[in-house]
Amino acid sequence: MDLTYTESEQAFREECRAWLEAHVPRTPLASHNTREGFAQHVAWEHELFDAGWAVVSWPKRFGGREATLIEWLIFEEEYYRAGAPARVTQNGIFLLGPTLFECGSEEQLERILRPMARADFLWAQAWSEPNSGSDLASVRSTARRVEGGWRLSGNKTWCSRGSFSDGIYGLFRTDPDSQRHRGLTYFMIHLDQPGITLRGVDDLDGEEAFAEVFLDDVFVPDADVIGEVNQGWRVAMATTSSERGLSLRSPGRFQATADRLLTLYAERGRPERLRDRVLQSWMDAEAYSLYTYQTVTRMREGGHIGADSSLNKIFWSEMDIATHETAMALLGESAWLAPDAPDATEGWLHDFLFSLAGPIYAGTNEIQRNIVAQRVLELPR
Amino acid sequence: MRAAFTEDQLTLAEAVRTALQAECNAEALRRAWTETHDFWPLLAEQGVLALSAPESLGGMGMGALDWVNVAVEAGKVALPAPLGEHLAIVELLAEAGHGELVEAMTTGEARVSAAFAGDAEKTYAVNHGRGEAVVVLGPAQATLVRQPVYTTQATADQSLQLASVDGDGESLDGDAARAFDRAVLANAAQLLGVAETILDLAVEYAKARRQFGKPIGSFQAVQHHLVDALLKRRFAAPVVHRAAHSLDTDDPRRSVHVSMAKIYAAEAAELACRKSLQVHGAIGYTFEYDLHLYMKRAWALSAAWGSVAWHRDRVAATVLGDSHG
Numbered sequence: 001m002d003l004t005y006t007e008s009e010q011a012f013r014e015e016c017r018a019w020l021e022a023h024v025p026r027t028p029l030a031s032h033n034t035r036e037g038f039a040q041h042v043a044w045e046h047e048l049f050d051a052g053w054a055v056v057s058w059p060k061r062f063g064g065r066e067a068t069l070i071e072w073l074i075f076e077e078e079y080y081r082a083g084a085p086a087r088v089t090q091n092g093i094f095l096l097g098p099t100l101f102e103c104g105s106e107e108q109l110e111r112i113l114r115p116m117a118r119a120d121f122l123w124a125q126a127w128s129e130p131n132s133g134s135d136l137a138s139v140r141s142t143a144r145r146v147e148g149g150w151r152l153s154g155n156k157t158w159c160s161r162g163s164f165s166d167g168i169y170g171l172f173r174t175d176p177d178s179q180r181h182r183g184l185t186y187f188m189i190h191l192d193q194p195g196i197t198l199r200g201v202d203d204l205d206g207e208e209a210f211a212e213v214f215l216d217d218v219f220v221p222d223a224d225v226i227g228e229v230n231q232g233w234r235v236a237m238a239t240t241s242s243e244r245g246l247s248l249r250s251p252g253r254f255q256a257t258a259d260r261l262l263t264l265y266a267e268r269g270r271p272e273r274l275r276d277r278v279l280q281s282w283m284d285a286e287a288y289s290l291y292t293y294q295t296v297t298r299m300r301e302g303g304h305i306g307a308d309s310s311l312n313k314i315f316w317s318e319m320d321i322a323t324h325e326t327a328m329a330l331l332g333e334s335a336w337l338a339p340d341a342p343d344a345t346e347g348w349l350h351d352f353l354f355s356l357a358g359p360i361y362a363g364t365n366e367i368q369r370n371i372v373a374q375r376v377l378e379l380p381r
Numbered sequence: 382m383r384a385a386f387t388e389d390q391l392t393l394a395e396a397v398r399t400a401l402q403a404e405c406n407a408e409a410l411r412r413a414w415t416e417t418h419d420f421w422p423l424l425a426e427q428g429v430l431a432l433s434a435p436e437s438l439g440g441m442g443m444g445a446l447d448w449v450n451v452a453v454e455a456g457k458v459a460l461p462a463p464l465g466e467h468l469a470i471v472e473l474l475a476e477a478g479h480g481e482l483v484e485a486m487t488t489g490e491a492r493v494s495a496a497f498a499g500d501a502e503k504t505y506a507v508n509h510g511r512g513e514a515v516v517v518l519g520p521a522q523a524t525l526v527r528q529p530v531y532t533t534q535a536t537a538d539q540s541l542q543l544a545s546v547d548g549d550g551e552s553l554d555g556d557a558a559r560a561f562d563r564a565v566l567a568n569a570a571q572l573l574g575v576a577e578t579i580l581d582l583a584v585e586y587a588k589a590r591r592q593f594g595k596p597i598g599s600f601q602a603v604q605h606h607l608v609d610a611l612l613k614r615r616f617a618a619p620v621v622h623r624a625a626h627s628l629d630t631d632d633p634r635r636s637v638h639v640s641m642a643k644i645y646a647a648e649a650a651e652l653a654c655r656k657s658l659q660v661h662g663a664i665g666y667t668f669e670y671d672l673h674l675y676m677k678r679a680w681a682l683s684a685a686w687g688s689v690a691w692h693r694d695r696v697a698a699t700v701l702g703d704s705h706g
Contacts, residue, residue, distance in 0.1 A: 001390075001446050002383045003626045009382060070382045262701065270701065279697050283641055290619035293384040301385070311612055366601070373604035377584050377611060380599040 003293070005074070012067065013074045019051060020082035031350065032086045033207035038164040041088040045119030055093050055117045062113040069296040077252030081259075091160060092116040092123035096169050096188070102238040103186075103227040112188075126156035126170035126189075126213060127236075134367050136171070137180045137233065141215065143172040143187065149221040150174070152187065155214050158361075162211025163200040167191055171232045184232035188224040189215070204353045249316045251289035254323070257351070258285035261327055264348075268330045278330075281323040288316055307375035310368035317358030317365060324352035384619070386450065394450035398457070400427050405458040407671040413461055413540040420462045425489030429464065433563075434471040434487045438480050445566055445625035452567045453621075456574025459678040461540040463507035465567025466495035469560055470516045473523060476555030482514070495564060496546050497686050498522065507685075508533055508542040515546050516553065518564060520636070520695070523557035524550030538677035562628055562639040568686040569621050569639075572646035575679045576614050576653040582672055583607060583657035586664075603660055610649075610656040617645035637699050640692035647689050650679040 005013065029044065030037030048054045049063055057072040058064025067075065087093070097116060100108055115121035132138045141154020152172055159168055167190050175183030191198065195218040203209035227235035258281050265271075265278045295305060295312070305312075327348045328335040335352075337344040359365040373379045404423050412418050424430050432448045434440020441447075448468050455464045467486065470493060475483045485491035491513050496506035498519035506515045514527045531544035584607055587598030597603050624642035627635040654676045658665045665672045683689070 001386055001622060001626050003623060004630070005382055265701065275697055275701065276693060279693060279701060282700055283644070283696065286641070287616050287620050287645060290384070290623050291616050293382065294619045294622075297382075297384040311608075311615055314608075314612055315616055366605075369605045369608040370601060372608045372611065373598075373601075377598075377604070377607055379584065379587060379604055379607070380596045 005070075009070060009074060012071050013078060016053070016075050016078040017082070019053065020078055020084055023047060023051070024082045024084045028083075028346070029085050031205075031207055032088050033161060033203065033205070033209040035164060035208070038088060038161060041085050042119045042122070044085050045087070045089050049118040054089065054119075055097070058093075058097070058113070058117065062109070063117045069300055070293075073250060073252065073292065073296060076250035077255065080252040080256035083256070088122065088161065088164075089117065089119050091125045092121075095125055096123050099169075099186075099226060099235060099238050103235045107223065108226065121167060122161075122165040123188075124159040124162040124165035124168050124211070126159045126162070126168035128158045129155055130157055130212075134364050136236075137184075139171050139173060139184065141170075141172045142176065143174045143185060143220070145174075146219070149219055149223075150185075150187070150225070152189065152215045152218045152220055155212070157201075157210070157212040159211045159213055160209060160361075162191075162213060163198060163208050165191065165211075168213060169226075171236055174232075175230055178230070181233040183230050184236075185229050186226040186232035186235040187220050188226065189218060189220055190224075193218045193220075195219075204356065205350060249312075251285065251292045254285040254288055254316060254319060257320070257323055258282045261323055261330075264327055264330050264345075271330070274326060274329055277322070277326040281319070281326055284315075284319045284322070288319065291315070307371055310363075310371040311376070313362060314359075314365050314368050314372075317355075320355040320358050324348065324355040328352050384622075386446070386622075390447055390450060393447065394454055397427060397429060397451045398454045401454055401458045401460060405460055407674055410459060410461065410540045410674050418461075418540075420460060421489050421492065424462070424464060430467060430489055431487040433468045434483050435475050438475055438483045439487045440471065440483070445563060445628040446622075449566065449570045449621065449625040452570035453574040453577075456571030456576075456678075456682070457578045459538075459540070459575055459578070459675050460571075461538075463494040465571055466507060466516075466564060467493070468567050469564035470495050470518070472563070473516070473518075473553060473555045473557065473560035474525070477523075477525075477553040479525070494544075497564070498524075499687060499691065503545045505534075505543040505545055508544040512544075515544075516560075517546065517550055518557065518561050520558055520561045523553040523555065523560060525553050526550040536677075536681060538674060538681065540674070541678075541681065558636070559628070562624075562636055565639050565643050565686045565692075566621070566624050566628060568682055569624065569642040569646035572643075572650040572679065572682050573614070573617055573621050575675050575682065576610075576617070576646070576650040579650070579653040579657045579672070579675050579679060580607065580610050580614060582675070583610070583653075583660040586661055597660070606656040606660055610653045613645075613649040613652045617642075617649040620645040634699070637696050640687075640695045643687065643692045644689050644696070647683040651683060654679050 029040040056067040143150040174185040195216040197214040200208040201210040436442040494506040495516040496504040529548040627638040
């Protein structure tokens with residue numbers, strides 16, 4: 001066990017830190033869940049990519065720098081420490097990207113990855129349907145075989161920032177006689193195709209964070225199927241384990257939030273009655289980081305994250321809410337001031353509302369607990 | 382950065398596990414209630430007592446990362462002996478010039494326990510039955526009480542006795558703070574171990590016990606109890622491991638890391654008790670079933686070497702006190 005950083009890891013950290021200090025926008029960008037803010041975030045992603053920081057762990061030919069998983073964690077720590085903008089490419093680079101690396105063709109990698117990483121083409125996930133949330137295997141949207149491809153029909157929803165994106169990915173039933181997990185295929189769909197209608201849905205914060213997508217006989221070429229036809233469930237599982245596990249929520253994010261909480265606690269005169277809660281958030285962020293370093297070490301030595309990613313997801317999502325609840329308690333009445341009110345405090349309200357989504361998205365925490373019970377504890381169904 | 386144990390460290394823990402699980406099962410714990418059941422010779426024979434002593438005194442000179450999983454194994458079987466205390470103090474006694482005593486301790490000939498010098502009026506050491514000495518140890522001081530006057534007192538789990546310690550001590554000239562942190566770490570590691578046993582018992586029970594025509598482990602309400610306990614246990618482990626690393630590397634935040642280890646391990650063990658008892662139902666509340674042997678050890682360990690609240694204060698003093706003024 002060596003929890004110290006090697007010289008090259010340390011040098012990598014310094015390089016990240018120096019670049020971020022010089023380039024992170026001084027004034028925060030508008031929310032990435034608004035059209036105006038989204039555009040600002042896209043411009044930031046271009047800058048990040050052109051300097052080689054957008055996808056540090058990816059191969060060089062796709063714009064990465066072949067960083068190790070440990071270096072990726074270091075990058076994330078520095079990124080959030082620097083207060084850098086939210087990643088509008090995240091549903092591409094952290095979900096679709098890993099799926100393509102796992103199951104995509106060489107042609108797909110060549111065509112899709114660089115524009116995805118540079119935010120030249122923005123991807124949104126389209127897992128849910130109005131009647132398929134936690135029960136993802138019950139999807140009803142269909143794909144019908146035609147010359148050179150498929151015709152897709154149905155209704156997808158909760159597509160994060162779908163209103164501002166260029167494409168979506170999700171599962172469609174390609175075998176009309178199939179049940180549940182069988183007979184599904186993984187498609188990538190361009191949103192500028194005829195037959196697509198998009199309806200924005202505002203989130204708790206009143207921002208257009210979601211879109212509902214209606215597909216009416218939309219053509220998708222064979223080239224945009226990932227993996228084998230009717231094997232979509234297996235392909236999708238490659239993505240969900242990375243979504244829940246490591247890549248979506250790296251420890252650096254929570255450590256940066258915990259540090260901000262400590263600052264807020266000091267600014268508010270260190271109220272004794274909230275001390276233990278502040279301390280718990282700080283310690284939990286440390287514990288999550290230590291846990292992740294062990295997971296990453298195991299993965300580097302050939303292990304898989306597997307169902308452990310569900311434990312991760314439960315931990316960070318519940319920690320994130322507790323941290324933001326504590327911040328709100330520290331702020332008292334002023335916590336509820338609108339962001340543009342004179343006495344409003346930057347960010348906490350927005351982040352608190354967002355933290356509440358954590359136990360819901362990427363598979364509810366109830367589903368995660370079922371997965372852990374069945375696959376880790378091996379309890380009967 | 383490599384957040385994993387070495388092969389040698391894992392092999393050592395495995396060997397100790399095999400020996401302890403063979404000799405210290407629930408039946409042996411029950412026997413220890415009524416007759417003198419001495420596990421110390423087994424530990425001596427396994428070389429466990431020599432692990433943390435300096436090589437010059439017949440020890441193996443191992444660090445906290447080497448023995449932390451041995452302490453976890455002791456916790457898993459609820460070993461009724463002050464192994465953690467032993468591992469924590471031999472280095473201090475060696476530093477303070479008690480080489481002869483240390484040599485005798487590594488072979489099991491001499492028995493020295495340790496007691497936490499906290500804010501309470503009395504201090505208690507896990508009794509050896511016939512200990513030659515006790516180290517009274519706090520975060521900043523250590524005294525050696527030779528030929529102590531013991532008042533032996535039974536504890537709720539009956540396999541373990543505590544002794545309140547009286548007698549004049551000599552101040553030990555060594556790094557008491559480090560020894561104290563080692564004692565806390567050993568305590569946390571045992572909590573991690575016993576939490577695992579308590580949870581394992583509940584998982585096995587939930588697979589076997591049937592109600593409404595099905596194993597109760599198939600019900601989500603039961604599953605989620607067990608997952609919550611697993612979650613606490615899983616996230617406590619790396620915190621304990623980091624504390625061992627910080628002891629070996631003399632990290633400037635060593636004491637914070639050690640106190641965090643205690644907090645996480647104790648809370649994991651206590652949650653495991655609550656959830657396991659609930660999942661077992663009435664059978665878990667009986668004296669004939671094994672669960673209480675391990676729960677009572679978990680609660681006793683949690684109370685020893687500073688409570689969660691005590692360690693929370695220590696972390697807060699550093700983390701909320703200095704760097705963010």
